[in-house]
Amino acid sequence: MPLALLALTLSAFAIGTTEFVIVGLLPTMATDLNVTIPSAGLLVSLYALGVAVGAPVLTALTGNWPRKRVLLAVMSLFVLGNLLAWQAPNYATLVTARVLTGLAHGVFFSIGSTIATGLVAKEKAASAIAIMFTGLTVALVTGVPLGTYLGQTFSWQTTFLVVALLGLIALIGSALLVPANLKQSPATKLTTQLKVLAQPRLLLVFAITALGYGGTFTAFTFLAPILEQISGFDAHAVGLIMLVYGVSVAVGNIWGGKMADRFGPVKALTIIFIGLAVVLFTFSMTAYNPIAAVATILVWGAFAFGNVPGLQVYVVKLAEKYTPDAVDVASGFNIAAFNIGIALGSWGGGMIVAKAELMDTPWVGGLVVLAALALTRYSGVLDKRLELSPATKTNENVENQMMV
Helix, strand or coil, rough: CHHHHHHHHHHHHHHHHHHHHHHCCCCCCCHHCCCCCCHHHHHHHHHHHHHHHHHHHHHHCCCCCCCHHHHHHHCCCCCCCHHHCCCCCCCCHHHHHHHHHHHHHHHHHHHHHHHHHHCCCHHHHHHHHHHHHHHHHHHHHHHHHHHHHHHHCHHHHHHHHHHHHHHHHHHHHHHHHHHCCCCCCCCCCHHHHHHHHHCCHHHHHHHHHHHHHHHHHHHHHHHHHHHHHCCCCCCHHHHHHHHHHHHHHHHHHHHHHHHHHHHHHHHHHHHHHHHHHHHHHHHHCCCCCHHHHHHHHHHHHHHHHHHHHHHHHHHHHHHHHHHHHHHHHHHHHHHHHHHHHHHHHHHHHHHHHHHHHCCCCHHHHHHHHHHHHHHHHHHHHHHHHHHHHHHHHHHHHHHHHHHC
């Protein structure tokens, strides 16, 4: 395995940690910054919004730059953003820091797969991408709980300093190890991006992604205050519970991918969304008991991120049919849809906490997931109609005759 690939994996680990560690530190940061819990929750929303903008827009604007230059630029922005968060004197500065790191996140994962595949032989491309994305999974299992522990033990600023140092190590590793002459695909034209956004079937899946992922974050963003105020846990216990959640997420990713391969994306997503909605509704009742709360969170993690492989597979499958010259663009927009879901979900959760009750977030999140389930079933019906349409049958007959 090329050492440059390890630098990319470390980058993914640092980025994954800084994205989700806020969740475990929300009450601490709200108190220290003298803002409300919903205002602190906006630090999750605005980061995700930065990712959603950075992925398609900044990637397109830097399309003609050499890949290594883009990589070094976004990792430099990531390090600066976390250093700014570390030294942030007030809430407004911290918001700016989160937006900057979100922009870097979006571009990194847009170009990361291309760089990873350029480091290995063609037959090892999928493995290279998997290794790089392992950094994200490991961040959820270890980085987020450790970052939460550091923030609770020392200060939340310490967490951002450590993440900045990890990003700096990854930046130096990339500068030294990633070759400058990486193969580069032609820059994506704006018309190609618009073609994807003009395709109703793809827009439908982007909506499923945003709702299915966003429903989780309506409640997950405020998990730490729920655990402290409702379940009765000490602040220092939140890091351990985040570890439980992270292990469950890792299992759920694998399980969700295998289910999508075996049953197809629509059936897999149907099962996962039903399970996720049930878990969120259940958590609105079990959160009052510490043991039941942790047990529910263990199941929650598996369903919450188990939908990711199925959603990505579904987008690629439909893009190959409707926009075959823009499959990568469609995949990138789906990544943006995930983060739009996070932004809207955490913002909506903040509105609920401000105007209603903290424990209203899980069941409202469950309703949002049910909306994603309804759209998934509708999309499945459209797929079957296309398969049964006369035009499709005619095309299949022509293809069969040509094969004969």
